[in-house]
Amino acid sequence: MDTQPGSELTIQEYPITMWLIGAALDLVGLFLFFRGSLIGGMIALLGGMLLAMLAQVLTVTADRAAGMVRIHRRSPLRSSTQEAPISEVAQVEVERSTDSDSTTYRTVIVLKNGERLPLRPYYSSGNYRKRKEQAEKLSSFLGVKGPNAEPPGLAQMVHGAVHSEMQITLQGQDERGLHWQVERGQVGGMPLLRWSAPAAALPGDFLFLAQKPQGMKISLSGGVLGMVSSFLYRQVLGLYGFSPEHTPGIETAQAVEALGEELDEYFGGIASSAELAPRLLNPWVAEALRQWVTRRPLQQGQPADGKQVGQLVVLFSPLGLFAEALVEAGGEDEEDLIRLGLAIAHEARLD
Helix, strand or coil: CEECCCCEEEEEECCHHHHHHHHHHHHHHHHHHHCCCHHHHHHHHHHHHHHHHHCCEEEEEEECCCCEEEEEEECCCCEEEEEEEHHHEEEEEEEEEECCCCEEEEEEEEECCCCEEECCCCCEECCHHHHHHHHHHHHHHHCCECCCCCCCCHHHHHHHHHHHHCEEEEEEECCCCCEEEEEEEEECCEEEEEEEECCCCCCCCCEEEEECCCCCCCCCCCHHHHHHHHHHHHHHHHHCCCCHHHCCCCCCCEECCCCCCCCCCCEEEEECCCCHHHHHCCHHHHHHHHHHHHHCCCCCCCCCCCCCCCCEEEEEECCEEEEEECCCCCHHHHHHHHHHHHHHHHHCCCC
């Protein structure tokens, strides 16, 4: 939340993600308690409570009349404030930290004497654009140099690299006149294969399915759990290259609790409307999906034979029908993905 009534700029940021994770841990702890796991439940509860208590609300105030910029962080357990004269500010920039796995970011006020005042003491991943907008707004108000151009890193991968790396490898038209294509790319260093048919669209709605290890229980609907579910599914959607245009109503979408007897064991899902799953996932569509997952089950950890099978995701959207899997292009995997996409397009009630 930002306010700028003239001579004063206030930037306020709430640790929503940490609060949600803390709440989710507490709910997991309660679940474990009721299941009889007292130690596990206690650990989860304490971890969730500690995370929520340590999460800090950030307030940055730049006051031209007083000539000061103030960084205030507060949580139920602690509070801290840093101040500096506006005349001593040289730049507001986005600082990054890179290791072998990821790139993380934070906004920093740089003083003329070289001292650096980070708005938050820690770095966070996947949010360069937010940090850049924050730095630009503050530097513009203070009349100092702003952030440099965006560096390559994890944020780019999550917010667009999947699209830019995808290459069309095959196009076709079936006997019913449906045009389709296959693209290949990478996500997080893993091969990604995408089948899509733009004409097989679901106007104004979406249904997203993500393969899970067989029998894994996912119950994330309603209340705080529903918010956590929506947040997690949005991250997965972004990872696979889908934008908000693919998922209208994602802000109010809920996890689908019942996908049908044949699919509940293998998939989790989220939809813009509760009636979509029964309508789209009829017995013929369910059978096509079941054939894929029984031949390519997703396992937790490394399988005993050393052969790792990639996840399948399916998206019914206003921009078309998509089936994506973390598999190599060519060979049996690609042929089966094409057959799966065509089977879903033909059998689902999209109109």
